[in-house]
Amino acid sequence: MLNVGVIIKLEPDFSEGNVSYNSDGTLNRAETKNILGPHSAIACNAAFYCKVKYEARISIGTMGPPIAESALKQAQVLTDAEELNLYSDRLFAGADTLATAEVLKNGIGKMFGENKIDIVFSGHRASDGETGQTGPQTAWKLGYTFLGNVIGFDIDLGRNVVIAKRLISLQGMDIIIEEIESSLPVFITIDPSYRSIFNTVSQRLAANKFRKEGTKRSEEYRQFLRVFDSKKLDLDPKRVGLPGSPTIVYRVEKIPRAKTNRKTEVIDPSNPNTLSPLIAKIIQIVRGE
Amino acid sequence: MEQFDAAIIGGGSAGLSALKKLSDLNKSAILIEAGNQIGTKNVSGGILYSKQDPHRRIYNVEDVFGSDFASSAPIERLIKKYFLHATSKNKIFTLDITALHEYKTNFGYSILLNRLNPWLAQLASESADKHGGGIITGVHVSDIQWIEDKTIVKTNELEEFQVKSIIAADGVNSEVAEITKARQKFKPEEVYFGVKVIIKLPENIIEERFHLNSSEGSAHLFAGDITLNHVGGGFLYTNRETLSLGAVYHYGSLLSNPVTPSELINVLIKNPLISEYIKDEVPLRNENADLSKEDQLKVQLSVSKLIKTYNELRYKYFSKNNVELVESGKFTNIEEIRSKIDSIKQDLIGKYGVQFVNNYVELEYSAKLIPDGKRCQMRKPYYRNILFIGDAAGRGIFIGPKIEGLNVGIDDAVRASIAISRSLENNNFDSGYMGSYYESLVNESPYTRDMTKIDKDYLTLFLNVVRNISMDSIDPRLAIGLRLMKNTRFRRVAVGLANILGYNKILPIVESEQTYVRVPNLLANKLGNIVTSSYVPVIPTLSERIAKLQYNDDSEPHIIVEDRRSEFMKKLLLLCPTNCYSYEGEDVILQHEGCVECGSCSIGTKWKHPKGEKGIIYRYG
Numbered sequence A: 001m002l003n004v005g006v007i008i009k010l011e012p013d014f015s016e017g018n019v020s021y022n023s024d025g026t027l028n029r030a031e032t033k034n035i036l037g038p039h040s041a042i043a044c045n046a047a048f049y050c051k052v053k054y055e056a057r058i059s060i061g062t063m064g065p066p067i068a069e070s071a072l073k074q075a076q077v078l079t080d081a082e083e084l085n086l087y088s089d090r091l092f093a094g095a096d097t098l099a100t101a102e103v104l105k106n107g108i109g110k111m112f113g114e115n116k117i118d119i120v121f122s123g124h125r126a127s128d129g130e131t132g133q134t135g136p137q138t139a140w141k142l143g144y145t146f147l148g149n150v151i152g153f154d155i156d157l158g159r160n161v162v163i164a165k166r167l168i169s170l171q172g173m174d175i176i177i178e179e180i181e182s183s184l185p186v187f188i189t190i191d192p193s194y195r196s197i198f199n200t201v202s203q204r205l206a207a208n209k210f211r212k213e214g215t216k217r218s219e220e221y222r223q224f225l226r227v228f229d230s231k232k233l234d235l236d237p238k239r240v241g242l243p244g245s246p247t248i249v250y251r252v253e254k255i256p257r258a259k260t261n262r263k264t265e266v267i268d269p270s271n272p273n274t275l276s277p278l279i280a281k282i283i284q285i286v287r288g289e
Numbered sequence B: 001m002e003q004f005d006a007a008i009i010g011g012g013s014a015g016l017s018a019l020k021k022l023s024d025l026n027k028s029a030i031l032i033e034a035g036n037q038i039g040t041k042n043v044s045g046g047i048l049y050s051k052q053d054p055h056r057r058i059y060n061v062e063d064v065f066g067s068d069f070a071s072s073a074p075i076e077r078l079i080k081k082y083f084l085h086a087t088s089k090n091k092i093f094t095l096d097i098t099a100l101h102e103y104k105t106n107f108g109y110s111i112l113l114n115r116l117n118p119w120l121a122q123l124a125s126e127s128a129d130k131h132g133g134g135i136i137t138g139v140h141v142s143d144i145q146w147i148e149d150k151t152i153v154k155t156n157e158l159e160e161f162q163v164k165s166i167i168a169a170d171g172v173n174s175e176v177a178e179i180t181k182a183r184q185k186f187k188p189e190e191v192y193f194g195v196k197v198i199i200k201l202p203e204n205i206i207e208e209r210f211h212l213n214s215s216e217g218s219a220h221l222f223a224g225d226i227t228l229n230h231v232g233g234g235f236l237y238t239n240r241e242t243l244s245l246g247a248v249y250h251y252g253s254l255l256s257n258p259v260t261p262s263e264l265i266n267v268l269i270k271n272p273l274i275s276e277y278i279k280d281e282v283p284l285r286n287e288n289a290d291l292s293k294e295d296q297l298k299v300q301l302s303v304s305k306l307i308k309t310y311n312e313l314r315y316k317y318f319s320k321n322n323v324e325l326v327e328s329g330k331f332t333n334i335e336e337i338r339s340k341i342d343s344i345k346q347d348l349i350g351k352y353g354v355q356f357v358n359n360y361v362e363l364e365y366s367a368k369l370i371p372d373g374k375r376c377q378m379r380k381p382y383y384r385n386i387l388f389i390g391d392a393a394g395r396g397i398f399i400g401p402k403i404e405g406l407n408v409g410i411d412d413a414v415r416a417s418i419a420i421s422r423s424l425e426n427n428n429f430d431s432g433y434m435g436s437y438y439e440s441l442v443n444e445s446p447y448t449r450d451m452t453k454i455d456k457d458y459l460t461l462f463l464n465v466v467r468n469i470s471m472d473s474i475d476p477r478l479a480i481g482l483r484l485m486k487n488t489r490f491r492r493v494a495v496g497l498a499n500i501l502g503y504n505k506i507l508p509i510v511e512s513e514q515t516y517v518r519v520p521n522l523l524a525n526k527l528g529n530i531v532t533s534s535y536v537p538v539i540p541t542l543s544e545r546i547a548k549l550q551y552n553d554d555s556e557p558h559i560i561v562e563d564r565r566s567e568f569m570k571k572l573l574l575l576c577p578t579n580c581y582s583y584e585g586e587d588v589i590l591q592h593e594g595c596v597e598c599g600s601c602s603i604g605t606k607w608k609h610p611k612g613e614k615g616i617i618y619r620y621g
């Protein structure tokens, strides 16, 4: 039996109509709806692929306040997870990525009655903070092989290995797709371009069945939910929350606006006179002039 | 290679019924549907009938999906009244033909396929799950091959798989028929062309306007000058909070006198009776050109938001469920909703210069070919181990006010399922065993009889209806005919004669311009009442109609024009409902992006459905 863990995050919904900003331009967290982060959702899809293709069991974990339950619920819809874990404790407040990784490491250790987790998936990054290093740090703490930017993978259950494709884009170089084989267990962060492909009838039928089951399970998600505080996770208070966070945020640099060398011109579509020069320009470009 | 007992290709009402029935017979079947979701590719008028026959079995929707169908399915309205309106300009002569509607009918519900089919799918897939089958959407079957004793199904999306038997339920433009050459492509004379728009109207207004009790509905057919001289007519069916307004014409008749399908709808809308039926109070924006572009945009956004809230509240207020707003605690009582609506309206008028005018609200434009079973039903609805059902088999009963395709497809589905189930039990899928057994079952269906013979009781009923027409001041020739109809004995003779002549001889007389255009026109002109409309509807242009449609664009065209200069292709410049054809020099070229997959051009092209998930996505159907 393949045991799969997924680490997810509740994030503000940045879509139009849901997000709200303070007058100084910062995010108004109280007014903004929270959802399962989009990168977390992609990690869930990868776990679901394991369920459909390799009959994996799925356990989902998140560190956060009690409302983070809602992200677990949404993740269960996507994965039909057998287990939902919320790591919640006041002591966790103010955690940086290292302290978070400490909680997640122990959390993952408690999944499926302390059965070993073969693959842990996490999102590539979060949309509300520069916390992309949480995944790698958790992997390091767990002692798992870490594979980042994974765009596709398959598992050879007989040999106990994963064969993964990684997208490597280094500045100034062509994009490289690296195929890599690693024995389990592994920690995988999933690239945003990942798509699950179910290309046999049986896989499609299984996917449908699990989707339906996932929706049904999520209606009573509390039955699947376990809440852990620092004690239950056997955590040392010095290594979590603010005390466990060596990071000092000195200053967050606003990304400078790149200087554009393109000019924008607003064209009134109701006025044919302004349209004809535009068309002339398009023709010029198409002709390569 | 994966192997399955039975594959059903196509998840319209016929295919879904087959899946449900086969599963209920404890067989494992998979259904493959090209649309991303069930119901997004299907179009109907439509009234779903449940029928009875004193002598022979009919398999109705409730036999397949449960006796509580009427109480649990997302049906629109129980059709209680049926009218035929003859039109001549602003004159209308109305005949009550409810008796024809009730003939051998258990019930007839107005339906929208994008609501009904997903419900059928849910029940079918629950049954299929139990036997290891199910529904797979977003997959397009592209080929079927027989290699040695294996039947292999190929798709654009999945690895090929093997099956023992197939039900082809892939609709009027069946690719399975094309792949297997089980039948020829339908000819223009063998099909109808249907085009439709969905019109939004609040629930309570529909009931008041059409004099309906709650959850009951009426159906209206139109013939006469609104046909623009084509064989066929218009229809208007009341749904719960929409109206289905459309037209069905013989494709041959459209080819000999091409008119854009959009125009066929527009003449209906302009008819004063219909204008009044669809009328609603609609907000009309006022663009303030004095403002800067930026301010205009701001105003536009605010107005959009207000209009959205106004509409949502108003449709809810005028519906049976208006109490929900009170129960949810949003409002303390119904009057408060009313005053909120009024206050938003006043804001729109006062602050933004929005006017409230009489007009109508169109939601969706759709089109599809319909097989005329009388002319094109497959005599042998099978090929090797494939059984054809519903539109794919060219089956449907369309004669005068009789418009029945949905119920026929459901009946076929049960018969095909029985045949396949028997074959699975005896492990014999030879066409001589399975196919011919299915053929015999289909031949036992009363619907097959209706497609081959004139139903004399129905004809008698029809003649009974027209006999009541007053003869004063009518065209002498028509008056003689009608006078003769008053005579019971003559009516009997007429029915007998029709039976002796049979469909082949009678059809050209019955389905002619004379009956669909001239006679109704004359009746309306001489006997009709003048109807006036209180406003002139502002009809969307075709581009506006297309802009409202939802598509998942396919980069590759699914249609290939074979002869770019044929007379047929030239006519498609007018006949394609979404204007996909145009001239490039003397060649007719296709821009497939706006295609609604109606099939009208299939006769002169290499025609396929788009790949899985691609193409049109209907929201009402």
Ligand SMILES: Cc1cc2nc3c(=O)[nH]c(=O)nc-3n(C[C@H](O)[C@H](O)[C@H](O)COP(=O)(O)OP(=O)(O)OC[C@H]3O[C@@H](n4cnc5c(N)ncnc54)[C@H](O)[C@@H]3O)c2cc1C
Pocket: B009, B010, B011, B012, B013, B014, B015, B032, B033, B034, B035, B039, B041, B042, B043, B044, B045, B046, B047, B048, B049, B139, B140, B141, B142, B169, B170, B171, B172, B174, B175, B176, B194, B195, B196, B246, B247, B248, B367, B368, B369, B370, B389, B390, B391, B392, B396, B403, B404, B405, B406, B407, B408, B409, B609
């Ligand atoms: C305007 C209009 C009015 C009508 N009015 C009425 C009425 O009032 N009453 C009535 O009973 N009938 C009416 N009909 C007829 C009725 O709608 C049809 O007979 C019925 O919908 C046909 O159902 P079907 O399941 O056979 O085919 P369809 O509903 O066409 O379903 C075929 C399905 O197969 C899928 N498909 C096709 N090819 C493939 C492939 N290669 N791979 C995978 N999937 C594929 C399609 O996506 C589609 O979902 C009307 C039709 C029209 C157009």
Ligand code: SF4
Pocket: B559, B572, B575, B576, B577, B578, B579, B580, B592, B594, B595, B596, B597, B598, B599, B600, B601, B602
């Ligand atoms: S291109 Fe052909 S199938 Fe598509 S909408 Fe036009 S006529 Fe119909």
